[in-house]
Amino acid sequence: MKIICNPAGIVDEKRPRQGLQDIVDAGFDETLLSTGFCCPQQRFEGMARERRIAEAEHLIYVPDHPDMVEKAMEPFIEAAKQIGVKMSYCLASFLPRDRKNPELNQIIVPIIEEAVRLAVRNGCKGIIVRPLYAGISVQDEWSVNYPYLIHLSEIANEELQKLDKERRETLSGAFQILIENQCKYQEGHLVRGVFSDPYEINRWLETLQQEAQDRDYDVHFGLCMNTGILSICGMDIYEFTMEVSRWIGAVVIQDNDGHVEDGLMPFSCVRRYGFQTRWLEVIRGLRSISFDGLLILNIESSAKHYPPLLRPEMLKLSKSIMDYFVWQVHMADAMKKYDHVVLFGAGNMCRNYLKNYGEKYPPLFTCDNNPARWGEDFYGIKIESPEKLRDLPENTGIFICNIYYREIEKQLQDMGITEGIEFFNDEFLQTFYMDRLRGL
Amino acid sequence: MLEIGVQTHNAVMDSDPAAGFKMMHDAGFQCADFSLNMYLKNTDLYEERLNAFFDASIEELEQFFTPHKEAARANGIRIHQMHMPYPNFIPGVSDHINDYLIKEMAPKSMKLCKFFDCRYIVVHGLKVKEYYGSEAAEWEATEKFLDKILPLAKEMEITVCVENIYTSSGRHILEGPCCDARKAAARIDRINDKYGAEVLGFCFDTGHANLVGIDFEKFIKILGHRLKVLHIHDNDGVADLHQVPFTFTKTRENKPSTDWDGFIRALRAIGFDGVLNFETAPVLKSFPEELRPQALHMLAEIGNYFSSEITKDR
Structure with a gap:
């Protein structure tokens, strides 16, 4: 463009x-x-x-x-x-x-x-x-x-x-x-x-x-x-x-x-x-x-x-x-760049990623800072500890699915992760699926 | 001459329906648009407040409305069209409310329409585009709703009319369901073919069209014979005010900022022979009670003017 x-x-x-x-x-x-x-x-x-x-x-x-x-x-x-x-x-x-x-x-x-x-x-x-x-x-x-x-x-x-x-x-x-x-x-x-x-x-x-x-x-x-x-x-x-x-x-x-x-x-x-x-x-x-x-x-x-x-x-x-x-x-172009995708965040934005892009670019897992959620299945993917991000396959993009982008980016950088950090945003997605709407 | 109608909201009260219908008749109206929607208000529905009105059996509802029906007849007013309560589906509210709207409110509204010997009932399309992403997906949901009431419409010889409505962004009103005349025309034809009867038609709302800049003339001409009923009212192009036509001017020349000439030309061109119905309930509230009959009379006179202009070459 x-x-x-x-x-x-x-x-x-x-x-x-x-x-x-x-x-x-x-x-x-x-x-x-x-x-x-x-x-x-x-x-x-x-x-x-x-x-x-x-x-x-x-x-x-x-x-x-x-x-x-x-x-x-x-x-x-x-x-x-x-x-x-x-x-x-x-x-x-x-x-x-x-x-x-x-x-x-x-x-x-x-x-x-x-x-x-x-x-x-x-x-x-x-x-x-x-x-x-x-x-x-x-x-x-x-x-x-x-x-x-x-x-x-x-x-x-x-x-x-x-x-x-x-x-x-x-x-x-x-x-x-x-x-x-x-x-x-x-x-x-x-x-x-x-x-x-x-x-x-x-x-x-x-x-x-x-x-x-x-x-x-x-x-x-x-x-x-x-x-x-x-x-x-x-x-x-x-x-x-x-x-x-x-x-x-x-x-x-x-x-x-x-x-x-x-x-x-x-x-x-x-x-x-x-x-x-x-x-x-x-x-x-x-x-x-x-x-x-x-x-x-x-x-x-x-x-x-x-x-x-x-x-x-x-x-x-x-x-x-x-x-x-x-x-x-061209937000999806960022996903195309990587062989693998992981997400950071296990809330609505993560759900919206999965609904809109999950099929085409399936994440390996998502992670969350809340230990109580580790191991939980979230719309078909597992919630892991952010520590798991230290051991990713080559060419994996980490998509932050949380509005606290900069704070999480800093957290990743502090962990020594500087490559492959991407932002995902769901404010302007193609659809906002609400399961309950499916009834009609 | 075409018949002139007006909505019953703010004119006909449950406590004394005869007085309201008499006032309408005396003002010069022959028809009424029965405001069934006022018995289950949209403002309540959006707040997830369901009243118990449609909990009553159809027999009880008919009994409730018998005085209205008799008063209309006694005063020479024909119930030409009716407005179904809306919305008929609300994204995000509990399933209980949406089930109620589809299973109780909608069929009982159809039966009440028949009870009033009313030929047309106006419904709103579903507003779910933001969630589903496209107008086609939104219409699909509307059609599923329609499929629940159109068998009744066929049986009762009622035509359900979809209306051009709006949505908004911030404080800006934008086109919503049924604002594409070509798509509406094609869908109406297809559905009527499917049912083998004129179960679906269109209600053109002048105020809503004005808010979203629709060209009245082009839109109505595309609809043609599918246009069955009207909601005539005016606004400033900013808010849905439901006011008296010819009210709003924006320039020193003081010419109307709503294209009433285009409206007349289009109805003349398609040979419209329905009722010139005003959806102007706020007019009755904005004028002092003592002036309401004159305000209604003014509306009827505007209707007569429209009628003479539309039919002058016939």
Whole structure:
């Protein structure tokens, strides 16, 4: 899985270096080539005012000059190159959700087209775009978007043809146009919008892909699955993931309260009763499809409003969170590494290991610090003294099945065991078996 | 014109059911949605509190509800639909409670539905996805429950209606059982084929759909003729408030944030000829007692508006 940090909220249009450096210093090695840098959605809110501000600050007002996207992106690209942060995917600008005037589509489309050109010219492997939605009725969603999206593939193909042979060879595989799932502005309430129904997504992408194939374009259509949008739409993220799995090229990880389209740091939007986003379904879904594509972090709102002096620390934590997602999704990979597995802990987490992984990766035994339990049979395996861990077969992984991970890890290290210590976690397992439920 | 209905909860009291049905009739309703669920409340069930209501024999229960049935008839109100108590299965509680719900509550609810000459009974699907991991496994459990009551439904010529309901994460409401219209439609068709009768249908709940951002128009059109009953109510998109349609606005333009136009278009498109039923019991509590008849009248007028819009080309 490739982790990418969306620069929104972090990288400033006037001084891009600091934000990009913060991204790299936090441990990310990749960001998005985002035209939101020079043309964020705010440019379409109060356009006369935005135009005046741009003029006063000697910036290019991109909505008036879509042909100057490339020039307006130069500071970003230059800084990224100097700092050494990769940009293998582009993110195209988009309109605010609440715009109802369909004429705005005529302004955003040329900007998106320029973003496609920019992406190909800069060696990106793909671009993330939104379908058009401003002022478009449900009945017209497809008829308006089909020619628009096909035209983007045409532009990408044309640009690809212009690249010299050497540069083309560095682009392995077809250029990806990843379309992002959307919500709709229903008079202040965000509901399911264009490209949100998984069955429609399948139908759209099948048709678009077939057309690109028929035209012999070196372009592949796919889905950029935005989990924040799915959460706002109240959708079952696991079921959505399973339904559209074959199309998912990128997954955007962002948190929100389920109502406002914020990009908050994952796991940060909690209420008394838990997470507002059902991360359980996100992880279950990605794990079920063995997702190995792009995992894009969007923390625009958190980053923008965090005290600048603390932002680097916040970014480091965000990187750890993304690593945690990867670890959760591929948790079983840790078991694959070993010839044998033993567990530490004989409680619910151990039981959940056995229920979910016990058959595929059967442990030799589990151990517990409570002598009263030694020798006990626990769901088919024996509970042993931790002392037994001193005498394990070669290449055995010790999976700690207890939330006191660090304390137990220290105990093992104090015993001289330093190799093969792994953490197991049951917070986001595929199932939570409760035997009594089996009755129905 | 379509018939207009409203739930009995907060309108019809056991102490004087005639007064409640009269108030409904005077407000302009022709139908009622009998709130059987209020006799075994979900809030109690989640706390593992079982009352003794369904311990009574079916004869005793029928006797208990005879005044209600007679009062409805006397006031020109037809019991069109009924809500079975829910949940009908609770993960993690003692087997005794779940056995009771399946073996006592559910069949007696079906028999009471028949007693009221009521054609439709609304049930909730099981909420066990978190444990079983997938919607398919969750539905399998729901279907096992349905298989316990659908033979009765066939025998009594009742259609059991599954309803789109929700689950939650933190304080955020998310789609729960029966929120996928395509799957619901396919399952209803398959089960009705299996039973050789229209034993299963759908209850579309506008409030629940609004909470989880479902596109009313698309959803209802997919359901088509399988849509048998309605729970019409409104909310702010955040909490399940069961309030008066057209109440909630979120912008300076003051346009409704619930897609009532889509609702009307869809019912018109599928040729809906059922009852426009309001599930708005909290409205009666939120207004002072003196204003309850007017509040009910307002709901009936909204129903009439929906009806005229839905049927205007017929």
